[in-house]
Amino acid sequence: MEIVVASSVGVLTAGGVYLILRLRAFPVILGIAMLSYAVNVFLFSTGGLAVDAAPILGDHGEGGPYTDPLPQALVLTAIVISFGMTAVLVMIALGAYLDVGDDHINMGAALPEGETDGPEGRNSHSPNPLEDDAPVRFNP
Amino acid sequence: MIETHWIIAPVVLPAILAPLLAWVMRHDIVLARSASLAGAGGLVAIAVGLLNLAAGSGEQVYRLGDWPAPFGITLVLDHLSAAMVLLTSVLGLIVLIHAVATGWDNRGRHFHALFQFQLMGICGAFLTGDAFNLFVFFEILLIASYGLMIHGGGRVRLQAGLQYVVMNLAGSTLFLFALGTLYAATGTLNIADLAVKVREIAPEDAALVRVAAMLLLIVFAIKAAVFPVQFWLPTTYSNAPAPVAALFAVMTKVGAYAILRFYIIVFGPDVAATGTLPEKWLFAGATITTVIGAFGVLGARRLMSMISFSVIFSMGTLMLAISAFTPDATLAALYYLLHSTFATAALFLVACHILARRPSADLLHASPPTVQNGIFAALFFAAAIGMAGMPPLSGFLGKLVVLKALIPWEHAEIAWVVILGGSLVTIVGFARAGSMLFWKSTAEPVTEPEEDAPEPEDAPRPATALALAPAAVCILMMALLSALAGPVTRYLGVAVAQLYDREGYIAAVLTPPEDGDRPVDAGIALEAEEAAAQEDVTVEDEDGLTTGVIEEVGQ
Numbered sequence: 140m141e142i143v144v145a146s147s148v149g150v151l152t153a154g155g156v157y158l159i160l161r162l163r164a165f166p167v168i169l170g171i172a173m174l175s176y177a178v179n180v181f182l183f184s185t186g187g188l189a190v191d192a193a194p195i196l197g198d199h200g201e202g203g204p205y206t207d208p209l210p211q212a213l214v215l216t217a218i219v220i221s222f223g224m225t226a227v228l229v230m231i232a233l234g235a236y237l238d239v240g241d242d243h244i245n246m247g248a249a250l251p252e253g254e255t256d257g258p259e260g261r262n263s264h265s266p267n268p269l270e271d272d273a274p275v276r277f278n279p
Numbered sequence: 280m281i282e283t284h285w286i287i288a289p290v291v292l293p294a295i296l297a298p299l300l301a302w303v304m305r306h307d308i309v310l311a312r313s314a315s316l317a318g319a320g321g322l323v324a325i326a327v328g329l330l331n332l333a334a335g336s337g338e339q340v341y342r343l344g345d346w347p348a349p350f351g352i353t354l355v356l357d358h359l360s361a362a363m364v365l366l367t368s369v370l371g372l373i374v375l376i377h378a379v380a381t382g383w384d385n386r387g388r389h390f391h392a393l394f395q396f397q398l399m400g401i402c403g404a405f406l407t408g409d410a411f412n413l414f415v416f417f418e419i420l421l422i423a424s425y426g427l428m429i430h431g432g433g434r435v436r437l438q439a440g441l442q443y444v445v446m447n448l449a450g451s452t453l454f455l456f457a458l459g460t461l462y463a464a465t466g467t468l469n470i471a472d473l474a475v476k477v478r479e480i481a482p483e484d485a486a487l488v489r490v491a492a493m494l495l496l497i498v499f500a501i502k503a504a505v506f507p508v509q510f511w512l513p514t515t516y517s518n519a520p521a522p523v524a525a526l527f528a529v530m531t532k533v534g535a536y537a538i539l540r541f542y543i544i545v546f547g548p549d550v551a552a553t554g555t556l557p558e559k560w561l562f563a564g565a566t567i568t569t570v571i572g573a574f575g576v577l578g579a580r581r582l583m584s585m586i587s588f589s590v591i592f593s594m595g596t597l598m599l600a601i602s603a604f605t606p607d608a609t610l611a612a613l614y615y616l617l618h619s620t621f622a623t624a625a626l627f628l629v630a631c632h633i634l635a636r637r638p639s640a641d642l643l644h645a646s647p648p649t650v651q652n653g654i655f656a657a658l659f660f661a662a663a664i665g666m667a668g669m670p671p672l673s674g675f676l677g678k679l680v681v682l683k684a685l686i687p688w689e690h691a692e693i694a695w696v697v698i699l700g701g702s703l704v705t706i707v708g709f710a711r712a713g714s715m716l717f718w719k720s721t722a723e724p725v726t727e728p729e730e731d732a733p734e735p736e737d738a739p740r741p742a743t744a745l746a747l748a749p750a751a752v753c754i755l756m757m758a759l760l761s762a763l764a765g766p767v768t769r770y771l772g773v774a775v776a777q778l779y780d781r782e783g784y785i786a787a788v789l790t791p792p793e794d795g796d797r798p799v800d801a802g803i804a805l806e807a808e809e810a811a812a813q814e815d816v817t818v819e820d821e822d823g824l825t826t827g828v829i830e831e832v833g834q
Binding site: 155159164167171174175177178181182184185186187209210213216217220221223224225227228231232234235238239241244245 | 437442445
């Protein structure tokens with residue numbers, strides 16, 4: 140039981156970190172999602188793993204084994220927050236991609252010197268990047 | 280005890296107002312503006328009331344749902360949190376007036392709702408006495424800041440916003456890992472209870488506590504923009520709308536505040552698991568942050584990014600003072616914190632006016648002078664000497680008390696060299712930018728419009744007195760901080776004494792409330808009996824705290 144949970148947290152975290160370091164919108168979103176799954180499983184296990192036990196005390200604490208209920212409450216909060224945050228991230232990433240025509244997270248190289256943010260600078264690459272025929276690079 | 284209910288008012292007021300702004304008033308900007316301004320004004324009034332409440336006595340604890348401390352969520356009002364809430368509300372009102380007067384709030388949707396959510400998150404983070412609740416309030420202020428950051432749109436801003444969101448989502452995940460580790464090791468997330476538990480930690484669990492402490496330090500360092508996780512700040516602040524960047528001035532301070540709370544109350548130097556480890560890392564990070572900030576100010580080619588680097592410089596100075604972890608240095612840090620918030624806000628608000636009227640936007644090169652060149656130059660000059668730390672504004676006093684408080688410290692030489700050298704470099708950077716923007720500009724040829732030519736539609740209009748007032752008020756606040764330095768430091772002195780009185784904080788939070796004014800009905804009477812029975816168990820505990828019961832439940 141412990142080894143399954145521990146290794147899944149480890150694998151999810153490693154995958155998440157790797158994907159975030161790709162620095163392109165879609166892998167980064169997947170990476171953040173994987174990282175938040177990892178942390179949810181991790182939070183779930185922080186109260187100690189008890190198999191086949193309810194998260195409530197029996198009569199006066201003597202009703203047999205029970206599992207710590209607090210991490211379950213924490214993990215519910217964390218799931219809701221990370222789910223909402225992922226949705227916000229998808230919306231902003233989509234907005235940035237449609238507006239800029241570039242899905243790099245790292246904006247340093249993408250901006251020519253003297254480029255200003257204004258109506259004349261907007262959409263200078265192509266009106267709609269979805270119609271852009273340029274091949275998508277996967278190995279920047 | 281009705282007055283303790285006011286402690287949650289800074290969270291409840293924006294929390295009620297924001298959804299109303301978003302759903303009821305979204306089509307009526309006049310209505311939204313008046314409601315939002317009234318809400319921000321009400322928040323200032325509540326904060327002043329809370330300051331009075333805090334000044335009258337020791338820590339006031341508000342238990343949500345009246346659950347006793349380690350089980351329920353507590354809000355703690357002491358001198359420090361009351362001062363921070365007042366700072367937030369005053370800055371919020373100033374920035375909101377600026378946004379309304381310049382029309383920034385009408386350039387995108389839901390500005391006022393997001394603004395109120397932001398104030399709610401910041402006030403909640405200052406008031407909470409629970410580590411997981413701190414995470415929740417961090418998320419509230421962050422999600423509102425994502426919306427505010429990309430307010431008004433534009434391709435560069437959207438890209439910078441995406442970067443900011445990704446950075447902070449990774450930070451939030453790290454925060455959860457830290458909290459999970461802390462809970463696994465101690466079985467609690469209440470700050471006062473954590474302070475008790477980490478001192479009783481078994482040696483085999485010490486490594487877990489150490490890992491959690493350092494992970495938390497990284498999380499708070501991200502918020503406070505301390506090296507090596509300061510790199511998100513210049514891109515974010517320099518591409519955010521200027522009024523929003525002015526409000527963000529208090530967001531970096533949330534990180535500084537959390538570091539003070541956690542590393543004085545929970546992980547003090549007397550904790551065997553962590554010792555002086557956080558101090559050492561914080562000192563190293565703060566030193567490099569200060570240097571980066573100073574040279575960034577000198578090397579920046581845009582006005583907004585120069586101001587952003589000056590924020591990093593001031594956070595570095597603040598963190599140097601905090602990382603000494605002595606009462607004197609903490610007092611100096613708090614005074615400097617108040618000052619640097621207003622200095623940052625003043626610079627961003629002035630920059631907002633300048634940017635709106637220069638043809639070359641915020642590039643730092645000479646171009647024909649704008650309308651009201653003299654007024655902007657004067658405001659920029661005042662804000663810049665405040666930020667760089669020249670008399671007579673509070674920046675000078677702030678740096679003076681920081682330097683003086685650091686004298687007995689073992690790293691005093693390094694801190695002095697970095698702060699003084701950095702200040703010099705910052706002054707040069709600001710002087711260069713100021714002369715480029717306002718002085719050399721007057722030598723540029725102005726293309727005179729032809730006689731009787733109609734005024735072009737997009738010609739920059741002079742700023743109204745109302746639009747200039749918020750920036751001027753920020754500068755006035757620095758002057759007031761300087762003039763009223765005596766009373767302010769006296770108040771902060773009590774705040775620091777409270778902060779370092781760990782036993783007092785623990786006792787105030789963990790002592791069960793008296794049952795005197797509770798309504799008694801059958802169920803509650805039974806509960807009270809049970810509580811009385813539990814108290815019999817705990818009385819034998821040497822501190823008279825409820826730790827005995829908690830351990831029983833935890834196992």
